[in-house]
Amino acid sequence: MRILTVGAGAVGGWFGARLHRAGHDVTFLVRPRRAAALRARGLRVTGLGEETTLVPRLVTADEPAQAYDLVLLSVKSTALDRAAKDLAPAVGPRTAILPLLNGMAHLERLAELFGRKAVLGGVAKVVTTLDGHGDIVRLAPPSAILTGELDGAPSARVDAVRALLTGAGIDSPDTPDITAAMWHKWVFISALGASTCLLRGSVGEFNAVPGGAELARALLAEAAAVSAAAGYPVPDAELDFTTRTVTTAGSRLTPSMYRDVLAGRPTEVEHVLGDLVARARALAVRTPLLDLATLQLRVHQHRTAAQPVREDAG
Structure with a gap:
């Protein structure tokens, strides 16, 4: 091959x-x-x-x-x-x-x-x-x-x-069902990306302050609700895994979206969060926290768009 x-x-x-x-x-x-x-x-x-x-x-x-x-x-x-x-x-x-x-x-x-x-x-x-x-x-x-x-x-x-x-x-x-698997990964990366970018810290950093874990759980709940409304409910085992991932004390985990924000690079906000919240609107699912994270990253995107274009590492 x-x-x-x-x-x-x-x-x-x-x-x-x-x-x-x-x-x-x-x-x-x-x-x-x-x-x-x-x-x-x-x-x-x-x-x-x-x-x-x-x-x-x-x-x-x-x-x-x-x-x-x-x-x-x-x-x-x-x-x-x-x-x-x-x-x-x-x-x-x-x-x-x-x-x-x-x-x-x-x-x-x-x-x-x-x-x-x-x-x-x-x-x-x-x-x-x-x-x-x-x-x-x-x-x-x-x-x-x-x-x-x-x-x-x-x-x-x-x-x-x-x-x-x-x-x-x-x-x-x-x-x-690869489509379901893609939706479930989308829920994971959306919750992780929105949490770290909105709170400007690694998983461990935002879990170290009051309210950090609760906000991460709320963002996950919104993303999972969109997936369920689309016909792909996240299995309990996967939901538990993602919950543990975003609420682990001391974790140094950060997604690429957050690392791009720190480096001043454009992010995948429209592909990951923008598309998700658009589908939420079409499915009549309320996602106020994901909306807020999307808005914040769009401001970042607008700022980086005014900077010189860097060639993609790929």
């Missing part, structure tokens, strides 16, 4: 590196500045006892492309349209596109561009970031990709992708 990983940032770089190390045919489609850095330093992965440097196969959008069997799309939602344009020459009639973005809005955009049959559902579970050198730092143990056909039907290509991932040490459990 010929694999194209679109983006070599914290998510795409991590999973692509795992597949590369397992001996698979992996190529990274990256922007010119990221390509130059990777050619100079290699693709480096650190954290949790790992120190790995790979020499990846790289292509940029201006290079000739062939059709790939599998495309792992792992860019920020703000770069989706540009990435889709870049990868278009790599998509053939049998190519499966596996997007690893948060939220749901990207599915319609990809279906519009490449046809619904080309697109799989996907959920990435990994806690990584890029350091100042552009190296990938793993912060916590999870390493999983959930995938499936969007209509829920079993398929040979999903079985093949799951076997490929599992063989590379990436958990990929059977997921009968």
